Amino acid sequence: MANVNDWLNEHGDYLYRFALARLRDPHQAEDAVQETMLAAIKNNSFEGGSTARTWLTGILKHKIIDIQRKQIREQPISDILDLDASDTSMDDFFDETGHWLDRPQEWDMPENALEQKQFLATLSKCLDKLPSKLAALFMMRDVHEIDNENICKELEITATNAWVMLYRARMGLRKCLEMNWITR
């Protein structure tokens, strides 16, 4: 048990933040750290070659994907694609001839630390507003930077399904940002 205590004392905060940055949910982040500790003591394959932190982070990355996969798979993909009733319906963005209903505006990007903080807080709120499965997929792709091929493999979905879902997530996010962040 000494190992788990040592690992958590030395790397617990780092691992927790790493997980939180990708999962956004404190409970899920705690679960990911716990699963990492379980896996780490089970196959103590740590060799002197890398640091303990690098080794543990490597395990954590997989545990994060496991949690994201479970979250997305809870619901059949067809349900996720059929989100027309939700606020990411494409009807909100284009008219019947395929033209923008609200033309995208130029964003006033943050220019100092305070603005940056406010902008990130707005982005955070917008991520929370996305349907949770779309958000999880978006986090896998654009934050955890898993390539599309591996996302499709992990989730057992087609590339087309992944593109459609990512498109919806990005459309929802940019609309939310546009409504809540200053435009020029």
Next chain:
Amino acid sequence: MLTCKQASQLISQSLDRPLSWTDRIKLRFHLFICDACTRFNQQLKQLRIAVQTLKRYIENDSAIQLPIEAKARIVNNVSGSESNQH
């Protein structure tokens, strides 16, 4: 000719896969004449940079710590599972 709806789909997909040669030409032509989609293209790039910044911001925020109770739970759960194995 692409509609804005089609162009926006290709712009999003271009972040996930290399577009075909014909799609690239069609999209480039559309962007040449369409300010709205040009801004959308820029926004998706800004969005990606922003979420990466948010990620690093959380990773480096020393105020965020594994809560003491969470740590205790983990130690407890991990030791419980180990004693089950033996």
